[in-house]
Each structure stands twice: as C-alpha cells, then as structure tokens.
Amino acid sequence: MSKDEGITVKKNDDFSEWYSQICSKIELADLRYNVKGFVVYRYWSVKSMKKMYVLFEEALERKGHKPYIFPSLIPESNFKMEASHVEGFTPEVFWVTEHGAGEKFEEKLALRPTSETAMYQMYSLWIRSYNDLPFKAYQSCQVWRYEGKATRPFFRGREFYWIEAHDVFSSLKEAEAQVKDDMETTKEVMYEKFGIPFIFFERPQWDKFAGAINTYAADTMMPSGRVLQLPSTHLLGQNFSKPFNVQFKDKEGKMQYGYITCYGPAISRIYGAMIAIHGDDKGLILPFELAPIQVVIVPFMFADTKEKVLEKCNHIKKELHDFAVEIDINENYSPGYKFHDYEMKGVPIRIEVGPKDLEKKQFNVFRRDLNKKEAVKEEDLIREIKKIISEFTNNLKKKADDFFKSTISEAKDKEELKRELDKGKLVKCNFCSNEMKGVKCAETVEKDLQGNVRGIRHDKVEKPNGNCIICNGKAEAVVYIAKSY
Amino acid sequence: MSKDEGITVKKNDDFSEWYSQICSKIELADLRYNVKGFVVYRYWSVKSMKKMYVLFEEALERKGHKPYIFPSLIPESNFKMEASHVEGFTPEVFWVTEHGAGEKFEEKLALRPTSETAMYQMYSLWIRSYNDLPFKAYQSCQVWRYEGKATRPFFRGREFYWIEAHDVFSSLKEAEAQVKDDMETTKEVMYEKFGIPFIFFERPQWDKFAGAINTYAADTMMPSGRVLQLPSTHLLGQNFSKPFNVQFKDKEGKMQYGYITCYGPAISRIYGAMIAIHGDDKGLILPFELAPIQVVIVPFMFADTKEKVLEKCNHIKKELHDFAVEIDINENYSPGYKFHDYEMKGVPIRIEVGPKDLEKKQFNVFRRDLNKKEAVKEEDLIREIKKIISEFTNNLKKKADDFFKSTISEAKDKEELKRELDKGKLVKCNFCSNEMKGVKCAETVEKDLQGNVRGIRHDKVEKPNGNCIICNGKAEAVVYIAKSY
Numbered sequence: 008m009s010k011d012e013g014i015t016v017k018k019n020d021d022f023s024e025w026y027s028q029i030c031s032k033i034e035l036a037d038l039r040y041n042v043k044g045f046v047v048y049r050y051w052s053v054k055s056m057k058k059m060y061v062l063f064e065e066a067l068e069r070k071g072h073k074p075y076i077f078p079s080l081i082p083e084s085n086f087k088m089e090a091s092h093v094e095g096f097t098p099e100v101f102w103v104t105e106h107g108a109g110e111k112f113e114e115k116l117a118l119r120p121t122s123e124t125a126m127y128q129m130y131s132l133w134i135r136s137y138n139d140l141p142f143k144a145y146q147s148c149q150v151w152r153y154e155g156k157a158t159r160p161f162f163r164g165r166e167f168y169w170i171e172a173h174d175v176f177s178s179l180k181e182a183e184a185q186v187k188d189d190m191e192t193t194k195e196v197m198y199e200k201f202g203i204p205f206i207f208f209e210r211p212q213w214d215k216f217a218g219a220i221n222t223y224a225a226d227t228m229m230p231s232g233r234v235l236q237l238p239s240t241h242l243l244g245q246n247f248s249k250p251f252n253v254q255f256k257d258k259e260g261k262m263q264y265g266y267i268t269c270y271g272p273a274i275s276r277i278y279g280a281m282i283a284i285h286g287d288d289k290g291l292i293l294p295f296e297l298a299p300i301q302v303v304i305v306p307f308m309f310a311d312t313k314e315k316v317l318e319k320c321n322h323i324k325k326e327l328h329d330f331a332v333e334i335d336i337n338e339n340y341s342p343g344y345k346f347h348d349y350e351m352k353g354v355p356i357r358i359e360v361g362p363k364d365l366e367k368k369q370f371n372v373f374r375r376d377l378n379k380k381e382a383v384k385e386e387d388l389i390r391e392i393k394k395i396i397s398e399f400t401n402n403l404k405k406k407a408d409d410f411f412k413s414t415i416s417e418a419k420d421k422e423e424l425k426r427e428l429d430k431g432k433l434v435k436c437n438f439c440s441n442e443m444k445g446v447k448c449a450e451t452v453e454k455d456l457q458g459n460v461r462g463i464r465h466d467k468v469e470k471p472n473g474n475c476i477i478c479n480g481k482a483e484a485v486v487y488i489a490k491s492y
Numbered sequence: 493m494s495k496d497e498g499i500t501v502k503k504n505d506d507f508s509e510w511y512s513q514i515c516s517k518i519e520l521a522d523l524r525y526n527v528k529g530f531v532v533y534r535y536w537s538v539k540s541m542k543k544m545y546v547l548f549e550e551a552l553e554r555k556g557h558k559p560y561i562f563p564s565l566i567p568e569s570n571f572k573m574e575a576s577h578v579e580g581f582t583p584e585v586f587w588v589t590e591h592g593a594g595e596k597f598e599e600k601l602a603l604r605p606t607s608e609t610a611m612y613q614m615y616s617l618w619i620r621s622y623n624d625l626p627f628k629a630y631q632s633c634q635v636w637r638y639e640g641k642a643t644r645p646f647f648r649g650r651e652f653y654w655i656e657a658h659d660v661f662s663s664l665k666e667a668e669a670q671v672k673d674d675m676e677t678t679k680e681v682m683y684e685k686f687g688i689p690f691i692f693f694e695r696p697q698w699d700k701f702a703g704a705i706n707t708y709a710a711d712t713m714m715p716s717g718r719v720l721q722l723p724s725t726h727l728l729g730q731n732f733s734k735p736f737n738v739q740f741k742d743k744e745g746k747m748q749y750g751y752i753t754c755y756g757p758a759i760s761r762i763y764g765a766m767i768a769i770h771g772d773d774k775g776l777i778l779p780f781e782l783a784p785i786q787v788v789i790v791p792f793m794f795a796d797t798k799e800k801v802l803e804k805c806n807h808i809k810k811e812l813h814d815f816a817v818e819i820d821i822n823e824n825y826s827p828g829y830k831f832h833d834y835e836m837k838g839v840p841i842r843i844e845v846g847p848k849d850l851e852k853k854q855f856n857v858f859r860r861d862l863n864k865k866e867a868v869k870e871e872d873l874i875r876e877i878k879k880i881i882s883e884f885t886n887n888l889k890k891k892a893d894d895f896f897k898s899t900i901s902e903a904k905d906k907e908e909l910k911r912e913l914d915k916g917k918l919v920k921c922n923f924c925s926n927e928m929k930g931v932k933c934a935e936t937v938e939k940d941l942q943g944n945v946r947g948i949r950h951d952k953v954e955k956p957n958g959n960c961i962i963c964n965g966k967a968e969a970v971v972y973i974a975k976s977y
Contacts, residue, residue: 039617040610042565042601047614050558050629057559073535074542078651079634080527080586101565102590103603106638107583116527118588118603125525129532132524138824144535149564153591166563339623 013351017288022231026159029286033352036160044158044165051352052161052278054299056168059274060147062200062296063170066192072143072172077125079148080116085124088250095217096120099152101165118151123218123243123269126173127251134265136256137177141185142265145172161279162235162492169273175253175265182242182266186223189240189270190465193225197237197272201281202294202404203227204411205237206433208462208487213446216241216269226461226489228414229283232431234461234489237280238272282353284407291353292375295399301331302392303354305345307361308338320360326389330396350375355399356392376402415487421456424476424488428458433489437482439475445484448477452488459491498836502773507716511644514771518837521645529643529650536837537646537763539784541653544759545632547685547781548655551677557628557657562610564633565601570609573735580702581605584637586650603636608703608728608754611658612736619750621741622662626670627750630657646764647720647977654758660738660750667727667751671708674725674755675950678710682722682757686766687779687889688712689896690722691918693947693972698931701726701754711946711974713899714768717916719946719974722765723757767838769892776838777860780884786816787877788839790830792846793823805845811874815881835860840884841877861887900972906941909961909973913943918974922967924960930969933962937973944976 014032018025030036035052048056064074080103087093101118105111119125126144134142147170158164172189176182190207197203205225215222216239224239247253248264257263285292295301304320306313320334335345342359349357350373357373364370368385372392376399383391416432418424427434439445441463449460463469463484471482499517503510515521520537533541549559565588572578586603590596604610611629619627632655643649657674661667675692682688690710700707701724709724732738733749742748770777780786789808791801805819820830827844834842835858842858849855853870857877861884868876901917903909912919924930926948934945948954948969956967 037614037617040563040614041570042563042567045563045565047563048561050560053559053561056561074538075535076533076538076541076653078525078527078530078532079636080530080651082527085526098592100591101588101601102594103586104589105587106585109587115590129522129525132522151564166565168561 013347014288014290018230018286022229022283025286025288026283029282029290030160033291035282038158038160044154046158046160046164046166048160048275051299055293055297056274056278058297059201059277060170062196063192063272063274064145064147066196067145067170067172070143070188070192071141072145072174075126075144075146076148077122077129077146079119081119081122081125083115083117085128086117088124089218089247092123092218092247099154101151101153119148120150120152121271122146122148122150122171123173123247124251127247127253127267130173130175130265131252131254134175134253134255137258140175140177140255140265141181142175143172144174145170156492159279159492161275161282164275167273168275169271172270174268174270175248176268177255177257177263177265179244179266182244182268185268186221186240186242189238189268190223190225192270193238193272197225197277198404200294200296200400201277202400202407203237203277203280203284204404204408206487207465209441209465210239210462211441211445211449211460211486212443213449214460214462218243218246220244220246223465224462226433226487227280227284228411228431228433228489229280229492230410232414232490234433234459234491235276235280236491237277238270240268240270243267243269284410285403286353287378289378290351292403293353293355294403295355295396298353298355299331300333300349300352300354301396302327302333302356302358303345303349304332304334304358304360305342305349306334306336307342307359308336309362312362312365315365316360316362319365323358323360323388327392346373350378356395358388358392374399418476419473421476424452424458425456428456428488428490431490433461433487434458435469435485435487436476437471437473438484438486439478439480439482441484441486448475451477456488457490458488461487461489461491463487498832499773499775503715503771507714507768510771510773511768514767514775515645518776520767523643523645529639531643531645531649531651533645533760536784540778540782541759541763543782544686544762545655547681548677548757548759549630549632551681552630552655552657555628555673555677556626557630557659560611560629560631561633562607562614562631564604566604566607566610568600568602570613571602573609574703574732577608577703577732584639586636586638604633605635605637606756607631607633607635607656608658608732609736612732612738612752615658615660615750616737616739619660619738619740622743625660625662625740625750626666627660628657629659630655641977644764644977646760646767649760652758653760654756657755659753659755660733661753662740662742662748662750664729664751667729667753670753671706671725671727674723674753675708675710677755678723678757682710682762683889685779685781685885686762687885687892688722688762688765688769689889689893691972692950694926694950695724695947696926696930696934696945696971697928698934699945699947703728703731705729705731708950709947711918711972712765712769713896713916713918713974714765714977715895717899717975719918719944719976720761720765721976722762723755725753725755728752728754769895770888771838772863774863775836777888778838778840779888780840780881783838783840784816785818785834785839786881787812787818787841787843788830788834789817789819789843789845790827790834791819791821792827792844793821794847797847797850800850801845801847804850808843808845808873812877831858835863841880843873843877859884903961904958906961909937909943910941913941913973913975916975918946918972919943920954920970920972921961922956922958923969923971924963924965924967926969926971933960936962941973942975943973946972946974946976
C-alpha cells in the first residue's frame with residue numbers, strides 16, 4: 008500500500024515537486040541506490056514499461072523488424088571508427104578497463120551508449136547482396152550514458168531502457184521512407200496507445216545525432232512548460248556503412264555501401280512523459296492498455312454477507328476475463344483507504360461491491376479518466392464497463408491534445424519570444440537557418456532566453472514570412488523554440 | 493534463407509560439431525563479435541528466448557513475484573559485504589573504473605555478476621514489518637561473468653541472459669518452502685512447456701552458491717554425455733540479510749533478520765539445452781509454444797493457378813488465427829528448398845498447397861515431431877492440425893525423457909564408475925558425504941575420473957547401502973557423478 012497522505016502538491020502549482028511525489032509515494036522509482044545517476048524501478052512502473060515494450064516490439068515486428076541481442080560491451084577501436092560519433096559520445100562513455108582482482112584488459116571496453124559501433128560490423132558480415140536488403144533489426148536493451156545533468160527518474164539517468172532499430176537499405180530513398188515510417192510507428196504506439204501528443208522536428212544541424220545526416224525527433228511539452236525529447240529517428244546514410252564496410256552487391260553486380268537508419272524509442276523516458284502528461288492532483292492516470300490492474304473490484308466485507316459479496320466479485324471478474332482484474336480482499340485496510348490508493352495508482356476502473364449493492368442490484372463504478380462515480384444496474388454492468396474501456400484512453404488523449412495545443416504559440420520579435428518562453432510555450436518563429444549557419448542565433452537564444460531551438464516541423468511545410476527573430480537577417484526557416492530539460 | 497547444404501554431421505557421431513553447425517547454419521548465434529566471450533544472438537533464437545522469458549515471468553508473477561529493474565552497476569564496497577560471496581565472485585567480475593576521456597571513478601563499479609549485493613540494500617529500505625513479507629521480486633536482465641572456459645553460444649559466454657528472483661520471508665521454514673516452489677516452477681515451465689527433463693540435486697557444500705546455506709540445481713544430460721546445470725535456487729537464510737540489514741519487525745514488535753532465497757533460470761542456457769536435447773540430424777526441433785513460426789504454409793505457385801492457391805493458403809491461415817502461421821510466397825526459392833529449410837529451422841508443422849491438392853481436396857501435412865508427411869482431406873485439415881498441435885510437445889518430451897532416463901546408471905566401485913562416466917552416464921553411487929568432509933573424495937573423482945559430484949537428489953530420499961565408492965569409508969550420502977561442461 009502506498010503512503011497514506013497522498014500527493015500533497017498540485018500538479019500546476021509545482022510540477023517538479025508533484026512529479027517527485029508521484030515517483031516516490033506511488034513507489035514507481037527509488038533514487039536511493041548508491042551509484043550516482045542510477046535509479047531502481049519498482050514493480051508498478053516496471054509492469055507498465057513491460058507492456059510498452061511489447062506494444063513497440065509488436066509494431067516493429069509487424070513492419071518487418073526482427074529481434075536481436077548484441078553484446079553490451081564495445082571495443083574502443085570500434086567506437087572510434089566514425090569520427091563525429093566518437094566526438095559526440097566519448098564524454099558520456101563508461102569504460103570497463105579491468106576484471107577479477109585488477110587484471111587490465113588490453114583494450115578498453117565501452118558500455119554501449121548506443122549500438123551503431125557494435126552492430127554494423129556484424130551487418131557487414133551478414134549482408135552480401137541486394138537480396139539481403141532491406142535488413143531490419145532491433146534490440147530491446149539498456150544503454151549507459153555518463154550524464155552530467157541532475158538525475159530524474161524515467162527522464163534522465165545514467166542507465167536507461169530503450170529499443171534501438173537499425174535498418175539497412177539499398178538506396179537513400181528507401182532509407183528516407185523508413186525514417187517516415189519510424190515517425191508513423193511512433194504515432195501508432197505512443198500517440199494512439201499511450202495518448203502522448205508530439206510533433207516531429209527535423210533537428211538543427213548543430214543538434215543532430217553524432218554521425219547522422221539528419222535527426223528527426225518527437226517533442227512533447229511537459230506541464231512545467233519545458234519541452235521533452237521522445238523517440239528520434241536518424242538518417243545515417245552511408246556515414247557508418249563506409250567505416251564499417253556494410254556493402255552489398257547490387258543488381259548489376261557492383262558493390263555499394265548500404266544506406267542506414269536508426270530509431271530509438273526510450274521506454275523509460277516515454278513512461279515518465281506519460282505519467283507527467285496524464286497524471287492529476289490525485290496521482291497517476293494510466294492509459295487502459297498500460298495499467299497493471301485495469302479493473303479493481305473492492306468488496307465491502309462483513310462477517311455475515313462476506314461470502315455472497317465475494318461470490319459476486321468472482322462472478323464479475325470471470326465476465327471480464329479478457330482484462331487484468333483484481334479483487335482486493337485485504338482486510339487490513341478499509342474500502343475507503345483502498346479507493347484512495349487505487350485512484351492514486353491510476354487503476355482505470357473500480358467496481359464497489361457491498362451487501363446493500365447486492366440487494367439493490369446495482370454497483371458503484373468509478374472511472375479514473377473522468378474521476379466520476381456512478382451507480383450501474385447489475386444487468387448493465389458488463390456492458391457499461393466495456394463502454395468505459397472503449398472510451399478511456401481516448402478521453403486521456405483528448406485532454407493531452409488540448410494541453411499540447413495550448414502550449415504552442417508564436418512570436419514576432421525577441422521580446423515576445425522571451426515572454427512566450429517564460430510562459431512555458433513551444434514558440435514558432437522565423438529563424439535564419441536550420442543549417443549550420445543558424446548556430447550563432449541559436450546560441451543567443453540559449454544564452455539570452457534560456458531557449459532551445461528544436462528545428463523545423465516535419466509534418467507540414469511552413470514558409471518564413473519575415474526576418475530572423477534574432478539576427479534580423481533573411482529567415483530561411485520556421486523553427487520552434489522552447490525551454491528544455 | 494539458411495545455408496543450402498544443411499547439417500552435415502550426425503548428432504550422435506559428433507555432438508560438438510553438430511551443435512556448432514546448428515548455431516551457425518541456422519543463424520542462431522554468431523561468434524565473430526570482436527570482444528572475447530561475447531556472442532551475438534540472431535532473430536531465430538531471440539524470438540524463442542523472448543517466449544521463454546514470457547513463460548517464466550508469467551509463472552513467477554502467478555506465484556506472487558513482481559518485476560523490478562535494478563541498476564547493472566554495483567559499487568565495490570557493496571560487493572564486498574558478504575565474505576564468501578566476494579571470494580566466490582571476484583575472479584569473474586568486470587570492473588568499470590573510468591568514464592569519458594579517462595576520468596577515474598572514486599570507487600570501482602562491478603558489472604553485476606548476480607544482483608544480491610545490488611538488491612538487498614534496497615530491500616533493507618523497503619521492508620519494515622512482517623506485513624511487508626513475504627517480499628517477492630524478480631528482474632529479467634543480463635549478467636556478466638569473466639569466464640575462463642571456452643565460449644559456447646547459449647551455454648557459456650561472458651554476458652548471459654537470465655531471470656533472478658529474490659524473496660524475503662519471516663521464517664526459515666517459509667524460505668525452505670520457496671526453494672521447493674522454485675523447483676516446482678522449473679518443472680511447470682522448463683519440463684512441461686520446453687520438454688527439458690532434469691533432476692534437482694542438493695549441491696555438495698563445496699560446490700554451493702557463494703554465500704548460500706544450500707544450493708539446489710537442476711541438472712540435465714547433454715547428448716555428449718556431459719551434465720549441464722540449469723536453473724538453481726539458493727537458500728541464503730540470513731547470510732545476506734545480516735550484512736545488508738534486511739530486518740523486519742515481527743508480530744511481537746521485535747526486530748528480526750529476514751530469510752532470503754534466490755532463484756536464477758538462465759534463459760540463454762536453457763535455450764541451448766533445449767536445442768541440444770530436441771534437435772536431430774536435420775536440424776532444430778522446437779516445442780510448439782516456442783517456435784517463431786508454428787505453422788508454415790508453402791504454396792506451389794504457377795502463373796495460371798497462383799491466385800487460387802494463395803486464396804486457399806490465406807483461408808487456412810485465417811482458420812488458424814490463434815497460431816503463428818506464415819505463408820511463404822518467396823518465388824526465389826523452390827518449394828523443395830523451402831521444405832528443407834523449414835525442417836532445419838524446426839518449424840513444427842508445414843502445409844503444402846498446390847493446384848493438384850486443390851483439385852483432390854487434400855493437402856500434404858508435415859510434422860516435425862515425428863518427421864512424417866501425410867495427406868489430409870480438406871474437411872479434416874484444421875482438426876488434424878489442432879490434433880498435431882496438442883500432441884507435439886508431448887512427443888518431444890517423451891523422447892527427451894527416454895534419453896534422459898537412459899543416461900542414468902549406477903556404479904559399485906571406482907572402476908565401474910570410470911566405465912560409466914566414459915560412457916557418458918550420470919552415475920549414482922555411495923559417497924562418504926555431501927558435506928565439506930566429502931571434498932577430498934570429490935577431488936579424487938575430478939582428478940582421476942574427470943567426473944563431477946552433482947550432489948544428492950532432492951526429489952527422493954536415497955539411503956547409502958555400502959561404503960564410499962572412493963575412500964571406502966562409511967558412506968553417508970548417495971550422490972550422482974557425471975562429466976560436466
């Protein structure tokens with residue numbers, strides 16, 4: 008059972024404290040592990056994260072990806088083969104240097120911060136001809152990054168849980184199509200099933216994945232008014248296939264380098280975004296498919312009627328056998344305490360069953376999407392529960408959509424941009440460029456306004472209609488700017 | 493598609509070479525990764541291993557275990573808290589000592605070789621009173637051990653995939669009951685679903701888990717006549733709860749140390765055992781529930797009848813929607829080539845659909861458990877397929893049982909023991925003791941006969957009826973001895 012007092016701060020008053028309480032009082036995560044930056048994840052969050060993994064994996068496999076397991080250790084020499092990759096990732100690497108009673112390895116081994124340099128040498132052995140392409144593989148694993156910024160459970164830690172899909176194609180065009188398909192997968196799973204809204208941005212050239220031609224990343228807004236990066240997909244082109252010699256014989260018999268893409272939904276971070284977006288002042292609200300318990304039945308137990316009440320509970324449970332239903336028969340806690348606890352934990356639906364309900368042939372049903380309790384006639388019960396189930400995640404989605412839309416604004420000049428950023432908005436504005444020549448203005452945004460340029464929208468074409476909001480030079484791009492984590 | 497020539501050696505002629513070919517030709521594993529001891533697992537094996545994980549996790553959760561995620565890095569000081577644990581595991585630890593461009597950590601961090609020393613400090617924070625017990629948690633993860641012995645895919649590598657369940661109880665009796673329940677779980681999953689027979693032995697005191705009171709381990713026999721250790725469960729008692737301060741307030745308000753057990757089914761190793769036990773000279777044979785493709789439909793495609801044939805294939809697939817069914821429409825390979833390939837890969841059932849079959853209204857059905865092809869009338873097809881499915885894994889189990897039983901023998905004296913060991917048997921004999929005082933005789937067995945004492949059976953009581961087979965002193969135990977990996 009969770010802490011008695013519940014969440015003691017309102018989400019909109021102090022999001023950061025609210026989030027901390029959510030993580031500790033609902034026992035989602037524990038920060039007291041004695042290695043800095045490493046978090047213990049407890050069962051209520053792990054159960055949902057496992058479901059998230061399954062849903063992403065199903066989507067990836069449906070689209071032709073196959074699961075692999077690659078080693079977590081990467082030799083330093085592999086790691087150094089792509090110049091910008093090593094430059095970008097070196098500061099974040101954990102190095103294994105010895106074993107046993109202090110015997111040194113001849114070569115240092117990196118704990119994978121991402122697996123390009125582990126996987127592509129194997130691709131080079133497996134891929135021979137155009138017949139082997141497209142080659143689509145993924146692995147579900149953890150990665151390690153020596154982060155300097157403060158640890159936040161799910162959002163940021165030095166070990167996090169993700170899926171990485173790495174695909175090889177025989178043409179740039181197909182690789183580009185894959186990048187679009189990764190965005191579509193993100194929508195199918197993260198939006199449709201988890202109810203998390205986002206926009207995919209083409210990241211500015213100064214902020215792309217180390218080694219990529221282009222990075223496309225899904226951004227969502229946190230209730231704190233800060234932007235959070237969710238899955239990103241990278242067009243690597245031939246940048247890695249050349250050093251790792253991923254070649255294929257084309258239809259004309261000529262050797263060519265493959266075109267590579269990679270896609271990385273970080274499950275632990277998506278979980279964090281989900282609880283931040285859907286939760287309310289009472290606690291968690293979980294999309295129906297992700298809830299560890301989907302329907303809880305709370306009996307009122309008195310000595311003389313207990314048997315009959317439990318019989319009814321079991322009957323209801325049986326009728327809902329397609330769902331994760333639990334009957335809470337713990338007699339150490341009162342029904343009232345349990346109501347509060349399950350609401351805090353985000354169990355979607357609660358059915359209350361007492362002796363009076365049996366007499367009246369109707370039951371109180373509580374739904375966490377609308378925080379509403381209603382009496383339902385016995386003969387309508389199962390139908391009504393199924394109706395709530397069918398509406399549940401959509402209701403969460405609608406609320407999340409409304410919030411996300413409300414955070415998007417526009418600015419015509421630097422002062423307005425500052426005002427909007429301070430209000431916690433994702434601000435559209437004219438900008439000199441999303442290419443390297445825009446980096447100076449981006450630095451100004453960072454320094455003067457603590458804002459971060461997220462790039463240009465990928466889902467629609469937006470043409471600048473004025474000059475750069477910072478340097479007043481010719482604007483070649485419409486970018487979005489927000490404060491970020 | 494797999495290598496054309498198939499498996500070129502018979503399993504009983506040269507098991508080791510057969511196993512290597514199985515792993516490489518069916519593309520289950522790749523040993524060419526450039527860190528010694530680390531193996532890449534490819535999709536055909538990973539798909540089955542994922543199913544194995546789910547089946548074990550389901551059983552553990554049904555029995556009250558909850559999933560957790562603990563960090564993979566353990567500070568050296570934690571690791572040193574239980575004296576025999578550190579002694580046993582130190583030689584096998586990989587150490588993370590630096591990050592970034594060579595900055596040293598103040599304290600070395602171990603890549604977990606097992607998670608007692610990561611988890612129990614958290615248990616000490618979470619467990620307060622007898623009300624919190626039993627506390628049952630598991631994590632599915634990889635562990636790293638710097639193994640000296642030769643790498644064998646699935647059987648032995650320096651990074652392997654397992655589940656570890658760690659439970660705390662308020663009494664030794666409950667902990668002992670858990671150990672029995674772990675054995676039962678092993679039977680429910682590994683025997684009933686994977687068809688792997690085994691015996692649980694109480695390991696000799698000189699061969700127990702570092703830090704345990706007692707270790708119970710499931711042994712099975714490989715076709716090579718060597719014994720292989722599968723899941724083990726350990727009674728840790730209060731050996732770890734004392735240094736890690738896992739205490740609870742009992743019903744009388746007194747503080748007591750918890751009694752701990754841990755259970756570790758190594759999924760990758762179990763997969764290895766499974767393919768070794770069920771496979772035959774053609775290739776893999778997979779238990780029905782674990783096959784990535786359960787039923788493959790191979791159409792004979794000719795220009796004029798292709799449409800009709802594929803229509804029938806789709807119809808059959810639809811009727812078998814509860815199973816993983818694939819229609820192989822690849823026109824680069826002949827049906828005959830495909831038959832061979834799917835048999836090698838261990839797809840349980842194949843249905844052949846050609847224009848003549850449509851006319852005759854009957855289809856050839858091949859089943860991999862009996863390696864038999866039969867013509868089945870159209871109207872009986874689905875019923876027949878379901879019948880095969882219901883028999884399939886049982887047939888594998890029966891064959892495996894017969895083999896396992898055939899490997900168990902008995903010896904009266906050292907010469908007979910040597911003969912039986914050389915024949916590849918698991919040999920029952922009188923032995924001075926399973927306690928520490930038996931260690932000398934065990935060393936003799938190791939040195940003179942290359943045999944390994946596996947301990948006393950846990951599933952039945954066997955009383956010695958003579959003197960120790962080695963020292964001829966009073967025998968206090970009946971042990972089993974085998975050559976091991």
